[in-house]
Amino acid sequence: MILCRVCFHNLTKLLLIVLPVFLCAGNTEAATIVVPNGGDLQAALNAAQCGDTVVLEAGAVFTVAGLEAPFQLKPKGPCSGTDADWITVQGSNVASLPPTLRTLSAQQVAALNLPKLVTDQSTPALEAVASAHHYRIVGIEITNNSLGIGIINNGLIFAGVMHGSSPPLTFATVPRHIEFDRVWVHSEEDGTDSEFATCIRGYLLAAADITIKNSRVAGFRAFAPGTQTAQSSQAILIGSGPGPYTIHNNFLEAWFTSIFTGGGSQWITNQATVAAGATISQATLSNVNNLAVGDYVAFRVSGQPSPYQVA
Numbered sequence: 001m002i003l004c005r006v007c008f009h010n011l012t013k014l015l016l017i018v019l020p021v022f023l024c025a026g027n028t029e030a031a032t033i034v035v036p037n038g039g040d041l042q043a044a045l046n047a048a049q050c051g052d053t054v055v056l057e058a059g060a061v062f063t064v065a066g067l068e069a070p071f072q073l074k075p076k077g078p079c080s081g082t083d084a085d086w087i088t089v090q091g092s093n094v095a096s097l098p099p100t101l102r103t104l105s106a107q108q109v110a111a112l113n114l115p116k117l118v119t120d121q122s123t124p125a126l127e128a129v130a131s132a133h134h135y136r137i138v139g140i141e142i143t144n145n146s147l148g149i150g151i152i153n154n155g156l157i158f159a160g161v162m163h164g165s166s167p168p169l170t171f172a173t174v175p176r177h178i179e180f181d182r183v184w185v186h187s188e189e190d191g192t193d194s195e196f197a198t199c200i201r202g203y204l205l206a207a208a209d210i211t212i213k214n215s216r217v218a219g220f221r222a223f224a225p226g227t228q229t230a231q232s233s234q235a236i237l238i239g240s241g242p243g244p245y246t247i248h249n250n251f252l253e254a255w256f257t258s259i260f261t262g263g264g265s266q267w268i269t270n271q272a273t274v275a276a277g278a279t280i281s282q283a284t285l286s287n288v289n290n291l292a293v294g295d296y297v298a299f300r301v302s303g304q305p306s307p308y309q310v311a
Contacts, residue, residue, distance in 0.1 A: 037059070062118065134178075179211040
């Protein structure tokens with residue numbers, strides 16, 4: 001395999017250096033894109049193609065550009081889905097990392113000197129947008145910087161969740177095949193005994209084939225700074241999406257709950273009306289496409305907190 005390494009500090013240098021890398025590597029060879037401290041991480045993510053590796057300098061800090069401007073994992077060309085086709089985003093020191101962060105304290109993980117993605121906004125540090133697929137995030141720290149700013153972050157990583165600047169989503173375009181391995185996702189209070197937290201959750205997910213493993217997701221505490229109002233904090237919030245979700249061998253910490261599923265609006269792909277004459281024990285549906293024995297049917301109910309109730 002031809003391995004090409006590139007370094008760049010801005011978009012101009014990216015265009016001058018990375019594009020020849022792809023030419024020299026050919027269509028079937030993977031490229032390695034190295035992003036030093038102060039480099040343009042989003043430009044590197046945009047340039048990466050199936051099979052490429054984006055390497056972030058150990059200890060480097062990359063801060064989002066502003067409100068509704070997280071670092072984004074975007075859709076790429078067709079990938080077969082084999083190991084060789086995943087886009088990997090990792091720290092330059094990944095080879096020296098332990099096999100799991102689950103058993104390490106916040107102070108011990110901090111000593112690993114992981115590259116860091118930071119949001120100083122209420123919006124995420126990292127987002128997988130509509131149709132993004134086959135990304136592997138390894139050995140990265142993702143956190144917020146809100147102390148003294150008065151901002152409460154609503155979630156550090158979004159996948160398949162629309163917000164102000166993200167593209168529209170459908171059931172068919174939710175992000176899929178995204179893997180997080182040995183990632184430290186935390187509020188800035190992680191590692192302290194503070195009962196307050198400036199970030200209320202680690203992950204907010206509505207996607208397919210998501211894996212979170214060997215990671216530390218922690219520090220999502222009870223109160224917002226300056227208040228005694230309890231926050232609905234979670235390490236991982238799965239609002240909707242087709243799944244599956246694989247959450248394996250992690251340290252998860254949050255005041256409200258470590259993993260919460262449900263509560264989000266669902267994509268409705270099969271709809272029917274109930275014919276007149278239905279009783280408490282039987283009903284005729286106008287459409288039974290994709291319906292099988294054992295499936296659940298959600299009926300629209302008026303005057304309830306949730307518009308649909310499962311029967």
